[in-house]
Amino acid sequence: MDSLVINRENIPDAMGWIATNLARENLKENEIYVAQMLVEELFLRFSQREDHPDDFSARLSLKKRFSDVSLVFVVEGEECNPLVPWSEDNDEDVLGYALLSAHRKKMRYARKWSGRENVVYIHPHESIGSEVRNIILGLIVGALAGTLMYVFVSHENNMWIASVLIDAVQTVFINALMMAVAPMIFFSVIAGIISMSDSASLGRIGWHLVVWSLAKLAFYVAAGLMVGYCIGGMKEMLSTIMAGGAAPETAGLSIRALLTGIVPGNFITPFAGNNIMQTLFLACLSGVILNRMEGDLNWAREGVDFLSRFTMEIVGVMSRLLPFMVGISTAKMILHVGPWGLIAYGRLLLGTxxxxxxxxxxxxxxxxxxxxxxxLPFLKRAIPFSLLPFSTSSSNACMPATLSFCTEKLGIHERLSKFAIPVGMQFNMDGTAYYVSVVSMMLACTFDVTIDADFLLSLFFVEFLMALTGVGLLVMPSVLESMGIPGTAIIHFIGIEPLMDMPGTAQSVVGNITSTLLVAASEKQMDIDIYNRSS
Incomplete structure (x- = not known):
């Protein structure tokens, strides 16, 4: 295990050491950049707590375990978790915390009592692309298998395969998914409210960023609902969806249902019944109360963060079955309606x-x-830049390029970019909010749900809160059930979500850059000459 001691004098050498060692392990340039940025912020954050910051030092080492590569940042002394807010933080400290918090998934804090050491494990490598490729492969294989069976196998045998075998597997998968959905939504929304409060605590800049981000998020939810309504339903898929389970007798999504049914009688009912509205209410209430409570509540924040990541990990484990589920679901649709049923997917992809x-x-x-x-300067640079998040389908993967774009191409001050872009990622879920709203409205049209002002306001409210979790279609079954639509319907759209997520990710990243630019302009923290220059 290679290691070195970092102090203020050799930070540039430490950055070079990180680049050399991670490049040797075949990490990408953007992953190396993120690792360097996190190590530098950790060093600054820990050193600011010292009585003599200039004398502060930390130990950095490289740890390899099979194909996983991580950096281990070690500081001796009293227990001190840099990944939570500190009561003595000033404005400069909070900016550093915000940057670390935005990369929370890449880091893990541990306290080694034997050596009185604070240890932060940094995992810079982010595996992307393979899941998308596998899901698309499942979609293609399912379409081919379904087409061959539709042509060469008798209708009776195809219906037996679809109703007995495929339906059973889909039901088990959806039940397992819904088991974790309510807890995931609960803790994700609380974590989002805490993050929003942390951002707002920075004062005017934080509030401006939150307000712009949420206002745009609300607009894209409304836009998605309108586009979904204009495209209309997917009647080609109705028989396939209904074959997976009957629709609920009544839809509970209305203003009256929100007002009378949103408050649960106890804390168990929302999770036991997968009542999405009650879960969202409990999460919002708990998040607001947690922010209002006084005293040292870092342990509670850490607990919420852990449970949010834990429940997402459960869903992530089940998501590994998605390529298989996509394949059999696509095959089932073709067995019912033939290859031309894929036309409905084409309309949906066009809308998203x-x-x-x-x-x-x-x-x-x-x-x-x-x-x-x-x-015009923004559009001339942002449109070509959007190809990067479009191709990677990951806001995190292109964050270093996004920070560089904001500073070098738009003239936004570097310190503001380093704060606003990572923090804004938590709220600028414009793309996800948009395409999930399109799917919801198209399904409502497919099942002839009564679409009036009462229904639209209710659906808008639910979709807006769901967008704050940053999760896509995987959490939609309970929402569909409340609309009078079988929750199993969502299995037919998970397969093409990677295709919807490509423009969705680009939309979210461009929206995040826009929010940052608006804040920078209002706070006069940008170089107008750089923004207006022709090159």
Whole structure:
């Protein structure tokens, strides 16, 4: 295990050591950049607690376990978790905490009592792409298998396979998924409210970022519902969806249901019955109360963060079965309606793809009206840049490039970019909010749900809160049940979610950059000459 001691004098050498060792392990340039940034922020955060910051030192080592590579950052002394807020934090300290918090999934804190050491494990490598490829492969294999069976196998045998074998597997998968959905939503929403409070605690800049992000999020939920309604239902898939289970007798999604049924009689009912509205209410209430409580509550925040990651990990484990589920679901649809049933997917993909050009239009309008800047320099640079998040389908993977883009191409001050971009990722879920809303409305049209002002306001409220969790279609079964639609219907759309997520990720990243630019313009923390230059 290679290691070195870091102090203020050799930080540049430490950055070079990180680059050399991680490059040797075949990590990508953006992963190396993130690792360097996190090590530097950890060093600064720990050193600011010392009586003599210039004398502070830490130990950094490289740890390899099979194909996993991690950095181990060790500081001796009293227990001190750098991944939670500290009561003595000033504005500069909170900015550093916000940056670390945005990369929380890449780090783990541990306290070694034997050596009185604070240890932070940094996992810079992010495996992306393989899951998307596997799901698309499952979609293709399922379509081919379903087409061959539709052509060469008798209708009676195909219906037996679809109703006895495939339906059973789908039911088991959906039940397992819904087992973890309510706890995941509960802890994810609480964690989101805590993060929102932490951002707002930075004062004017934090509040501006939160307000712009949530306002745009609400707009894209409404836009997704409108686009889904204009495209209409997917009647081609109705028989396939109904074969997986009957629709609930009554839909509970209405203003009256929200008002009278949103408060549970106890803490168990929302989770036992997968009541999405009651779960969201409990999560919002718990998050607000936790933020209002006084005293040292870092242990509670850490607990919420852990349980949020734990429940997401449960869903992540089940998600490994998605390629298989996608394959059999696609095959089942073709067995019922034939290969032309895939046309419904084409209409859906068209509707979700419209979110990206809509994002550029809205961003341009906001920059012109709110920032009072010409949107042309932004559009000339943001449109080509959007190809990066579009191709990676990961906001985290392209974060280093996003930070560089904001500073070098838009003239936003580096310190503001390093705060606003990571923090904004937690709220700028524009793409996810948009395509999930499109799917929800298209399914409502498919099942002839009565769409009136009562239903629209209720669905908007639920979709908006769901968007704050940052989770896509996997948490939709309980929402669909409340609309009078079989929860198993969502299994037919999970397969193409990677395709919807490509423009969705680009939309979210562009929205995040837009929010950062608006805040920078209002706070006069950007170089207008850099923004307006032609190159």
């Amino acid at each position: 793809t419209l979110g990206l050009p809509l994002c550029f239009i809205i961003s341009a309008a906001l920059i012109a009206l709110a920032a009072r800047l010409s949107p």
